[in-house]
Each structure stands twice: as C-alpha cells, then as structure tokens.
Amino acid sequence: MAFSRNDSPGYLTNHLARLFAAGLQSRIKPLGLSTGIFPIMLCLWEKDGQTQRDLVVKVGIEQATLANSLSRMERDRLIERHGDDEDGRIKRNWLTERGKSLRDPAIAAAMAQNTEALHGLSPEERAEFLRLLKKMVATFGADARPA
Numbered sequence: 001m002a003f004s005r006n007d008s009p010g011y012l013t014n015h016l017a018r019l020f021a022a023g024l025q026s027r028i029k030p031l032g033l034s035t036g037i038f039p040i041m042l043c044l045w046e047k048d049g050q051t052q053r054d055l056v057v058k059v060g061i062e063q064a065t066l067a068n069s070l071s072r073m074e075r076d077r078l079i080e081r082h083g084d085d086e087d088g089r090i091k092r093n094w095l096t097e098r099g100k101s102l103r104d105p106a107i108a109a110a111m112a113q114n115t116e117a118l119h120g121l122s123p124e125e126r127a128e129f130l131r132l133l134k135k136m137v138a139t140f141g142a143d144a145r146p147a
Contacts, residue, residue: 019117020113020117021035023113023116023117024038024109024110024113027109027110027112027113028106028109028110031102031105031106031109032076032078032102033102033106036069037069037072037073037078038106038110039059039061040055040059040066040069040070040073041073041078041095041099041102041103041106043055043058043059044079044093044094044095044099045095045100045103045107048094048095049092049093049094050092050093051084051090051091051092051093052066052067052070052091052093055070055093070093073093073099077096077098077099078095078096078098078099078102079093079094079095079096079099080093080094080096081093081094082094
C-alpha cells in the first residue's frame with residue numbers, strides 16, 4: 001500500500017494543527033502573545049504559581065524549551081518567578097497583573113479560532129470530532145512527558 005498524505009491521519013492532524021496555530025497566532029499577536037507561550041499561559045490561568053516541573057508535564061514540551069519560554073515571559077512581564085515558601089531551590093511562576101489581564105481577550109481569541117475552524121461541521125459532527133480527538137490524545141497519554 002502506497003503512502004498518501006491525503007489519507008494519512010498523522011499528516012492531516014499535523015496540517016490541521018498548523019492551520020489552527022496560524023489562525024490563533026494572528027488573533028493573539030496583538031495581545032503580545034504567541035502560540036508558543038499560549039499553552040503555558042493557559043496552565044497558569046488555571047492555577048497560578050506552578051513550578052517549571054509542573055508545567056513541563058502539563059504542557060508536554062522539553063525542559064529546555066520551557067525554560068527559554070519562561071525567561072521570555074518574565075522579560076515581557078507576563079510572569080514573575082519566586083522561590084517556594086518551603087523549598088527555596090524551587091521556583092514558582094506567578095502571573096503578573098499584565099499576564100492576568102490577558103486571560104479574557106486571549107481565551108476569546110482562541111474561542112473565535114475554534115468557532116471558525118468548526119464552522120463547516122454540524123453540531124453532531126463537532127461533538128463527534130471532539131470525542132474522537134480526545135480518544136486519540138488518550139491513546140498517546142495526554143500527560144506523558146516528551147521523549
């Protein structure tokens with residue numbers, strides 16, 4: 001059987017992810033955000049004060065990549081890093097007021113991108129699409145650390 005990118009779940013998923021990311025990037029760039037830090041911001045908006053280790057697991061990116069992203073976020077005054085109250089060796093990442101203030105417009109941008117992407121699907125197709133995506137993510141282990 002010959003490989004066809006038009007029938008490849010991996011290729012099509014990757015292509016769709018790039019299209020989603022490009023659309024989201026155009027919507028959040030005016031806020032001073034990028035698709036690279038958006039997943040980190042989502043985690044911190046859910047629970048502020050997480051450690052780098054927490055974020056590596058939740059976001060699923062390499063330690064070094066996350067460290068660079070956190071440094072840029074600190075430079076851009078989105079976060080502040082402070083030592084843990086009980087273990088000074090551990091740094092916790094806290095949203096600044098600026099970082100907190102971007103939550104609602106950034107979430108609105110993401111929701112608008114999702115709405116646009118799902119526009120051509122019926123409500124039943126949307127539900128089935130999300131159900132299948134979640135099932136596929138679970139197959140790979142959503143909380144698995146990157147290799």
